[in-house]
Amino acid sequence: MQKPAIPKGTRDFMPIEMERRNYIFDTIKKVFRKYGFVQIETPAMENISTLLGKYGDEGDKLLFRILNSGNFFDGVFSEEQDMVDMKELTLKIAEKGLRYDLTVPFARFVVQHKEQITFPFRRFQIQPVWRADRPQRGRYREFYQCDADIVGADSLINEMELIEVLDEVFDKLNIKVAIKLNNRKILTGIAQLIGQADKITDITVAIDKLDKIGLDAVNKELTDKDISEESVQRLQPILLLEGSNADKLIKLKEILHCSDIGQKGIEEIETVMAYLADCKLKARLELDLTLARGLNYYTGIIIEVKALDANMGSISGGGRYDNLTGVFGLQGVSGVGVSFGADRIYDILQELNLFPEKTEASTKLLFVAFDSKGIEYALPIVRKIRKAGIPAEIYSEEAKIKKQMQYANDKNIPFVAIVGDDEMKANAVMLKNMTTGEQRLVAVEDIVKEIQ
RNA sequence: GUGAGUAUAGCUCAGUUGGUUAGAGUAGCGGAUUGUGGUUCCGUUGGUCGUGGGUUCGAGUCCCAUUACUCACCCCA
Known part of the structure; x- marks a missing residue:
């Protein structure tokens, strides 16, 4: 098997x-x-x-x-x-x-x-x-x-x-989340700045790891990727950027003054942040230059959300x-x-x-009967209950009441309607509230009212 | 693709330096209670110890291989 x-x-x-x-x-x-x-x-x-x-x-x-x-x-x-x-x-x-x-x-x-x-x-x-x-x-x-x-x-x-x-x-x-923002154009600007535009992917992948592996390891990885000592040095002020989003942007503008595309990226971030100034975000919004995202197709703003x-x-x-x-x-x-x-x-x-x-409410009311006679008695009542919009079901097998009650309990069904000879005679059901344990005889036409 | 760990009942896990017939809790089933669940008590089903090989008088336990799963790296939601 x-x-x-x-x-x-x-x-x-x-x-x-x-x-x-x-x-x-x-x-x-x-x-x-x-x-x-x-x-x-x-x-x-x-x-x-x-x-x-x-x-x-x-x-x-x-x-x-x-x-x-x-x-x-x-x-x-x-x-x-x-x-x-x-x-x-x-x-x-x-x-x-x-x-x-x-x-x-x-x-x-x-x-x-x-x-x-x-x-x-x-x-x-x-x-x-x-x-x-x-x-x-x-x-x-x-x-x-x-x-x-x-x-x-x-x-x-x-x-x-x-x-x-x-x-x-x-x-x-x-x-609670932090929404992290970056711009692919800023990353491109950075690559231009250090004169290795073709290494943009390696650079972004490496600086993405900054908070994971630390500055030294990132620098080592950059060197390993054939990025010159000089370029790695030029990258340092960017890796070490700190302060508020506005602070970072101001410093970044300076560092990237010679890169048009970098300036464009900074502008975009500024614009979006200005738009967002009015809308009282619950989340923390932060400029995160280490955010690279491997996907090849992003060209502008990059967004990532982390749970705090x-x-x-x-x-x-x-x-x-x-x-x-x-x-x-x-x-x-x-x-x-x-x-x-x-x-x-x-x-x-x-x-x-x-x-x-x-x-979410599933079955509200389960009909429980002792024998096929009781089941047949209950069928039209179930239809009526459902017609009133209340999710209801009937235990279709002849089984011990104990077992049927257990089923109701396992399924978290709040009400059970028990049908026996006495109830049938009285045109009623024994309605039991499974939470409180209370039960009493309720006429068929009153069931809907009782469980609402 | 790289590294580490785990594998025993349906599920969660014990199982001593290798030693008789592998245990518990839980779930299931039956009963205490033939018209009443969730609490309690009693009984009971259920295992090729992942698989294959080796060491040994003897392996769930040690060794090797293999498979599956889990965690971490890479990358990503």
């Missing part, structure tokens, strides 16, 4: 967990809608060519590929070509892959349906994504992202609104991407978006005991 199991990094969800997950999804959805976002869905799988090359080499490795159906080896091996080139081979036998995030499929979606879309397009999307990563705490191979993006709009007002969305959602969920009271990676992220639709042939469409990591948010709410007490 086969032992039942699911792939690692995936999970089953029990009813209680679904209730809590829906609490998260509903909260996010409500805020999205309030800001005018409309929902779409895209398929779990995309053509592999849609996904490849969008997330860097690392990302390509983490894509789940779907083996072609049928005889997938058919015509794969030609005579002069060996099976040496695994990459080529993989491309031929797996032409589809599971989506890695919601942003790239959305870009594909926008280009494919551009005639039917009114821009600026504000869409939200809540669906699972898959990554062939090694699972660990807060990291799953299948997890839900909740994305809100605005495409076809350049204004930084959109950045502001998305930050408001982030703030509002986490406030509603009672999670829990040890967890980022629980939301986002940013501006100027030319994401470009690779699908639609130029000049800029987008900006954020993404909530529902599963990490779940873990944090669980850890901090922040899920609301009240469980």
Whole structure:
């Protein structure tokens, strides 16, 4: 016999967990809608060519590929070509892959349906994504992202609104967070400053680790990446920036005075922060130059959210991407978006005991009978109760009352209606309140009134 | 891809320097109570000790391999 199991990094969800997950999804959805976002869905799988090359080499490795159906080896091996080139081979036998995030499929979606879309397009999307990563705490191979993006709009007002969305959602969920901001343009400016623009990726990856591994280790890593001693030295004032957001920006302006693109990035941050000055964010908003985000496609402001009271990676992220639709042939469409990591948010709410007490009402009233006669007597009554909008069920098996009561108890059903010969004779039920333990004979027509 | 740890009943875990027939709690089932759950008491089902090999008179325990899972790094939601 086969032992039942699911792939690692995936999970089953029990009813209680679904209730809590829906609490998260509903909260996010409500805020999205309030800001005018409309929902779409895209398929779990995309053509592999849609996904490849969008997330860097690392990302390509983490894509789940779907083996072609049928005889997938058919015509794969030609005579002069060996099976040496695994990459080529993989491309031929797996032409589809599971989506890695919601942003790239959305870009594909926008280009494919551009005639039917009114821009600026504000869409939200809540669906699972898959990554062939090694699972660990807060990291799953299948997890839900909740994305809100605005495409076809350049204004930084959109950045502001998305930050408001982030703030509002986490406030509603009672999670204390820091919203970290940076700008890819500032990072580019920094790379220019030290004269190694081509090393931008290495630099950002290294300075992203500043608070994790410390200044010395970062400098060593930079040196290891063939960045000259002199350049590393020039980088120091930036790594050592301290003080309020405004302080940092002022100093940064000085340091980057010779970089146009760097100045542009600083301006953008200033503008967004000025917009946000009025809206009384609950979250801490901080400029964080160590924030790099590996994703290749961000070009402007980068956003990341961290929970203050829990040890967890980022629980939301986002940013501006100027030319994401470009690779699908639609130029000049800029987008900006954020993404909530529902599963990490779940873990944090669980850890901090922040899920609301009240469980969403399921069955309110259970009918319990001694025999088939009682069950038949109860059936029309159940219908009546349901017609009144009250979730009710009947224990359909003939079983001992004790067992049926236990069922009601396990399911947290607040009321039980017991049906026996006496009750049938009186055209009534014995209505028991499972919380207080009280019970009394209630006429059939009074049941609804009694349990409301 | 790199490193560390764990694996014993459905679940959570004990199991001594290697020594008789591997235990507990919990869940399940039955009963105390044939018209009453959540509390209590009694009884009871359930294990190829992850898998394969080795050392030994003897292995849940020691060694090797393997698989799965967990945690950390990389990266990320």
